[in-house]
Amino acid sequence: MYKLYWSEGTASLAPQIVLEEAGVEFEIVVTDTAKSEHTKSEFLAINPFGKIPALILPNGTVMTEAAAICLYLIEQHDLDHLAPKPKSSERAEFLRWIIYLTNTIQENYKRYYYCDCFIPEGGDIDGFRKIAIKDLIEFWKPVESALKKNNGAFMLGEKLSLLDIYITMLITWFQPMDELLSIYPSLKNCYDETNKNTSVAKCMKLQTKLSIGVI
Ligand SMILES: N[C@@H](CCC(=O)N[C@@H](CS)C(=O)NCC(=O)O)C(=O)O
Known part of the structure; x- marks a missing residue:
């Protein structure tokens, strides 16, 4: 399953929408930037840049960069529209x-x-x-x-x-x-x-x- 590290009002929104469009199952891990949760060691172990979003792919690979994540999901799930x-x-x-x-x-x-x-x-x-x-x-x-x-x-x-x-x-x-x-x-x-x-x-x-x- 995909795992999206997400925070309100951040660049995690676009990947979240594309995951919805793909109709795949995904887990949202709220990582509140307003509470500096993205600077904690648990999150830095996933994305050392300390930035939201991060997406863990079903094979365990970690992806960052919102636009790259969206483009990747579009390719993977044939979201040609x-x-x-x-x-x-x-x-x-x-x-x-x-x-x-x-x-x-x-x-x-x-x-x-x-x-x-x-x-x-x-x-x-x-x-x-x-x-x-x-x-x-x-x-x-x-x-x-x-x-x-x-x-x-x-x-x-x-x-x-x-x-x-x-x-x-x-x-x-x-x-x-x-x-x-x-x-x-x-x-x-x-x-x-x-x-x-x-x-x-x-x-x-x-x-x-x-x-x-x-x-
Ligand atoms: N180029 C990255 C930028 C990611 C980014 O800057 N995310 C912001 C939220 S929109 C963040 O995590 N800010 C927290 C910080 O920089 O401390 C992307 O598009 O994913």
């Missing part, structure tokens, strides 16, 4: 955006959430955070433009893919989320439509419940 096949015409577009989402948007949230790692002690945290937010809004702009050009609500047009799942996860990290969505209407539409997917809706609903241990 979530990603264009390697030689298909949409593949280039798909690869371009998944890397943009992880390298640019996901990475830059660190400047917001972990400001103190970027500036020296006594530095202007508030000023730094303001610039991080301004930049994040800017980094979302190409995604909005790409969505606007489409016929459908999603990055690849009419059908939902991993891109929209990843986008949805990253939108939830923006606080307040509605501020971002009010700037970018196509992004809001993509978020709303993606949330209609059964696996997405289920995982979104489980976020707080899993975190407070009522499941």
Whole structure:
């Protein structure tokens, strides 16, 4: 069985959704980053990077990196509806955006959430955070433009893919989320439509419940 090391509001959401889409059995191990559980030796023995998510595969291999985990699961479980096949015409577009989402948007949230790692002690945290937010809004702009050009609500047009799942996860990290969505209407539409997917809706609903241990 798969074992997903998970924490609310983190990059474990996308792999959780893909596992749901795969319809496979998996165990969620709540590892609350807010309580620094990811820094404890039990978790570091699994992922020495001390980052969530980590996925233990049925053969015991440990995988990290949320996007890599998602792509792996898509391959393993033939979830062709979530990603264009390697030689298909949409593949280039798909690869371009998944890397943009992880390298640019996901990475830059660190400047917001972990400001103190970027500036020296006594530095202007508030000023730094303001610039991080301004930049994040800017980094979302190409995604909005790409969505606007489409016929459908999603990055690849009419059908939902991993891109929209990843986008949805990253939108939830923006606080307040509605501020971002009010700037970018196509992004809001993509978020709303993606949330209609059964696996997405289920995982979104489980976020707080899993975190407070009522499941
Ligand atoms: N590139 C990694 C980033 C993982 C990551 O930074 N996870 C965050 C939560 S979203 C984390 O564990 N933060 C805790 C920390 O850095 O102390 C991935 O995509 O999986």
